[in-house]
Amino acid sequence: MTxxxxxxxxxxxxxxxxxxxxxxxxxxxxxxxIGARSTVGAHCVIEGHTTIGCDNQIFQFNSLGTAPQDKxxxxxxxxxxxxxxxxxxxxxxFSLGVPAAGGITRVGHHNWIMAYTHIAHDCQVDxxxxxxxxxxxxxxxxLADWVTVGGLVGIHQFVKVGxxxxxxFGSAVSQDVPPYMMVDGNPLAVRGVNSVGxxxxxxxxxxxxxxxxxxxxxxxxxxTLEDARAAIAALAIESPDAAGDIALMNEFLAxxxxxxxx
Numbered sequence: 001m002t003x004x005x006x007x008x009x010x011x012x013x014x015x016x017x018x019x020x021x022x023x024x025x026x027x028x029x030x031x032x033x034i035g036a037r038s039t040v041g042a043h044c045v046i047e048g049h050t051t052i053g054c055d056n057q058i059f060q061f062n063s064l065g066t067a068p069q070d071k072x073x074x075x076x077x078x079x080x081x082x083x084x085x086x087x088x089x090x091x092x093x094f095s096l097g098v099p100a101a102g103g104i105t106r107v108g109h110h111n112w113i114m115a116y117t118h119i120a121h122d123c124q125v126d127x128x129x130x131x132x133x134x135x136x137x138x139x140x141x142x143l144a145d146w147v148t149v150g151g152l153v154g155i156h157q158f159v160k161v162g163x164x165x166x167x168x169f170g171s172a173v174s175q176d177v178p179p180y181m182m183v184d185g186n187p188l189a190v191r192g193v194n195s196v197g198x199x200x201x202x203x204x205x206x207x208x209x210x211x212x213x214x215x216x217x218x219x220x221x222x223x224t225l226e227d228a229r230a231a232i233a234a235l236a237i238e239s240p241d242a243a244g245d246i247a248l249m250n251e252f253l254a255x256x257x258x259x260x261x262x
Contacts, residue, residue, distance in 0.1 A: 005042075023060065031077075032065065035084070048096045049077050053084035053109070061090050068095040068121030070139065078103035083127075089115040097122045101140060108145075120157070132169075144179065148197060162252045164201070166194040176256040178218065179249055180211045188261050190219055210235055210242030214249050219262070229253050 003021040004010065010022065013030040020034045023042035031049040034040070038052055041060035046052070050065030058064070065080045067073055078097040081104055092113060097103040101122040107113075108127040117131050120139040125131075130148045138157030143149070147161050150169035161167065161177040168184025168191070177183050182194045193215050198208055217223060217231045233250055236243045253260065 017054075029065070048080060050080040050082070050096075052082045053086075055084050056082065056086045056088065058088045059090045062088055062092045062094075064088075064092070064094045066093060066095055068098050068139070070098050070121055072100070073098050073121075076103070078105075078121075080105045080107075082107045083109040083111075085109050086111045086113065088113045089117075091115050092117045092119075094119045095121045098139075114151075126163075146197070146201065148194075150184070156258075159258055160252070160256065163248060164194055164197060166197055173261070175259045175261045176252075177261050178256075179252055180245070181215065181261070183261050190215075190261050204241070206239055206241045207245055210239040210245055213239075214246065218260075225253065225260070 005022060005024045007024045008022045008026045010028045011030040014028050015033040017034060017036040019036045020038050022040045025042055026040050026044040029047035032046050034052045035054035037054055038056040040058045043060050044058060044062045046064045048065030076099045078099060080094055080096050086107060095105055097105045098121050105119060105121055105123050107125045110128045111125060112130045114131060114133045116133055117135045119125060119137050122140045123137050124142045126143060126145045128146045129143050132149060132151040134152045135149045136154045138155060140158045141155050142160045144161060144163040146164045148166040150167055152170045153167050154172050156174040159173055159176055162179030164180045165177045166182045167173060171184045171188055172186035173188055180193055182191050184191060193212055213235060214232050217228045229250055232246060236246045
């Protein structure tokens with residue numbers, strides 16, 4: 001218990017691993033669970049049915065597991081689930097889910113979440129994402145693995161951002177962003193392929209070439225979306241080493257519900 005500051009208020013029913021540290025004046029509610037070696041800074045409020053994994057670093061002044069900003073929410077026991085090895089900087093707000101949408105807001109593993117980020121109800125943030133200051137996610141947003149979001153970005157509810165995509169500073173994202181693309185602006189526009197990010201993740205020349213070809217088919221030849229999808233699927237025969245990347249793109253396009261960023 002020496003890792004718990006004497007001014008912290010922790011409900012007796014909360015389940016904290018013995019290696020968890022909690023800073024001054026933080027408040028932790030009855031239904032909170034926190035895993036080994038996670039740290040909670042000063043003046044944090046963690047409430048609701050919130051489960052936090054291992055090795056997370058939660059800086060001061062965060063509010064996690066709060067009631068969702070949804071007028072239909074009536075106090076139901078919905079959840080916030082946070083994985084392992086996440087960094088959550090100052091003044092972030094993560095909401096619980098709402099029952100009609102499954103009731104769970106999820107944050108995965110190894111995410112770098114900067115100050116003033118808001119993750120609304122029923123969002124899903126996968127693994128290895130980077131969310132810069134003042135990233136705002138409306139309800140039901142899905143960010144796939146390795147997504148990078150610049151500062152002061154707003155993402156509309158129900159939008160999906162595909163794996164390895166990058167959203168530039170100050171953008172307004174109201175349509176789905178396909179994997180591997182780099183977008184920015186208001187209105188949003190696709191600027192090209194996130195080549196630097198892909199090289200950092202050890203995409204070889206064949207895989208990177210296939211991604212660039214998919215970008216060309218989607219955005220540079222005036223094709224309809226269905227025609228572009230068929231042409232992208234055919235790439236798997238020409239570039240078997242990139243078959244997984246091509247399948248990921250086609251699956252994303254098949255499930256895009258808000259139209260894709262152009």
